Amino acid sequence: MHFTLQKSKIAQKSAVQITGSKSESNRLLLLQALYPEFKLENVSNSDDSNLMTNALSSQSEVVDIHHAGTAMRFLTAYFSIQEGRDTILTGSKRMTERPIKILVEALQELGAEISYEANEGYPPIKIKGTKLTKHKVALKANVSSQYISALLLIASKLENGIELTLEGEITSVPYINMTLSLLDEIGVESSFKGNVITVKPNTNTLEPKTLTVESDWSSASYYFSIVALSDVGTEITLTSYKSNSLQGDSALVEIYKHFGVSTVFNGNSVTLKKETSNLEPLTLDLKNAPDIAQTIAVSCFALGMPCDLVGLHTLKIKETDRLVALKTEIEKLGGKVRITDKSLHLAASNSIKENVAIATYNDHRMAMAFAPLALKTSLVIEDAMVVSKSYPTFWDDLASIGFTVKK
Numbered sequence: 106m107h108f109t110l111q112k113s114k115i116a117q118k119s120a121v122q123i124t125g126s127k128s129e130s131n132r133l134l135l136l137q138a139l140y141p142e143f144k145l146e147n148v149s150n151s152d153d154s155n156l157m158t159n160a161l162s163s164q165s166e167v168v169d170i171h172h173a174g175t176a177m178r179f180l181t182a183y184f185s186i187q188e189g190r191d192t193i194l195t196g197s198k199r200m201t202e203r204p205i206k207i208l209v210e211a212l213q214e215l216g217a218e219i220s221y222e223a224n225e226g227y228p229p230i231k232i233k234g235t236k237l238t239k240h241k242v243a244l245k246a247n248v249s250s251q252y253i254s255a256l257l258l259i260a261s262k263l264e265n266g267i268e269l270t271l272e273g274e275i276t277s278v279p280y281i282n283m284t285l286s287l288l289d290e291i292g293v294e295s296s297f298k299g300n301v302i303t304v305k306p307n308t309n310t311l312e313p314k315t316l317t318v319e320s321d322w323s324s325a326s327y328y329f330s331i332v333a334l335s336d337v338g339t340e341i342t343l344t345s346y347k348s349n350s351l352q353g354d355s356a357l358v359e360i361y362k363h364f365g366v367s368t369v370f371n372g373n374s375v376t377l378k379k380e381t382s383n384l385e386p387l388t389l390d391l392k393n394a395p396d397i398a399q400t401i402a403v404s405c406f407a408l409g410m411p412c413d414l415v416g417l418h419t420l421k422i423k424e425t426d427r428l429v430a431l432k433t434e435i436e437k438l439g440g441k442v443r444i445t446d447k448s449l450h451l452a453a454s455n456s457i458k459e460n461v462a463i464a465t466y467n468d469h470r471m472a473m474a475f476a477p478l479a480l481k482t483s484l485v486i487e488d489a490m491v492v493s494k495s496y497p498t499f500w501d502d503l504a505s506i507g508f509t510v511k512k
């Protein structure tokens with residue numbers, strides 16, 4: 106369904122409650138399946154987390170995780186250690202184009218039995234659950250950190266734990282640290298020194314506790330963009346957030362200072378405020394926060410601000426090739442964009458075409474990143490419900506703060 110966003114103006118002060126982080130949720134759901142003594146609160150209501158929950162309790166041979174990358178990678182590791190169980194793990198058409206070879210080879214090295222059902226290196230895969238007896242493995246770390254997190258999540262259930270050697274430049278490091286911090290919170294010991302990560306084995310039950318998922322910082326990015334595009338003095342309060350987040354996308358706090366947005370933490374909420382409209386060209390390396398690249402590129406375009414975004418080598422293998430999608434859609438609106446296979450360069454501009462239909466390519470972040478543009482012009486978002494991958498109530502929340510969303 107296509108949604109029309111009419112040119113909108115939001116109230117000077119508003120508030121939104123955002124669902125739990127899908128990254129934290131998908132890790133904790135897997136850990137809860139391994140250690141049922143935990144309870145979870147504020148779990149993400151995203152499609153990807155619902156798919157993860159259903160997959161973990163599924164008794165079927167075929168498990169379909171649609172577009173959920175973390176679920177695909179984390180469950181590949183999980184089903185590898187379900188002794189005596191055969192699972193075919195599959196997903197959407199796009200998922201069959203997202204590489205998984207690095208993770209499969211690392212698991213095979215540890216003793217896993219995994220084969221490809223169609224194309225070598227890509228889902229669907231067949232996993233014959235078995236006991237993994239080895240514990241040392243090296244893998245390439247510059248393609249996706251999800252492969253590393255997947256191995257770390259099951260590591261404490263291996264008889265000797267794991268010793269991972271990361272080869273090459275390490276990408277999306279905060280997501281690896283998030284995994285290690287969550288292991289630490291539940292009582293699993295690990296260390297990350299240089300390029301080697303070790304996780305200790307654990308055969309005991311752990312101390313039961315309730316873990317509360319922080320709300321999703323990637324979802325918060327769209328409100329940073331909305332405030333950046335609003336009049337000086339506009340404020341939005343978001344819950345539930347903390348200043349010492351495990352999520353790398355909390356880098357938004359520093360990044361949006363460039364857009365004149367201040368962030369103040371108060372209890373479990375955070376208030377974003379537009380302070381100034383004096384903006385300078387922006388250069389950023391986003392290798393630690395790839396999921397906010399689209400938000401930032403569109404904020405810059407909306408404000409006529411040139412930018413150079415680098416460290417974007419992982420964007421080509423996400424829900425769509427996000428570099429090509431961004432260039433295509435920003436150019437429809439009248440912007441000038443140059444891309445390489447790891448960077449995006451936006452030229453300064455001073456006008457935005459009206460009533461353009463933005464294609465979303467089955468990518469939730471394409472829909473959400475372009476939505477704030479409605480503060481500058483009317484536009485159409487195609488297949489707008491793609492947002493449910495990470496943020497199902499996005500359009501209702503936008504309407505609640507004053508966007509005119511016509512379904």
Ligand SMILES: O=C(O)C1=C[C@@H](OP(=O)(O)O)[C@@H](O)[C@H](O)C1
Pocket residue numbers: 127128129175248249250251254276277280395396419
């Ligand atoms: O581990 C995670 O929860 C994620 C890691 C990142 O992927 P890459 O490591 O592939 O960049 C990120 O883009 C994705 O949305 C979530």
Ligand SMILES: C=C(OP(=O)(O)O)C(=O)O
Pocket residue numbers: 172173174175176396423424470495
């Ligand atoms: C890349 C993303 O998700 P995944 O890799 O889990 O599909 C995302 O949410 O932006």
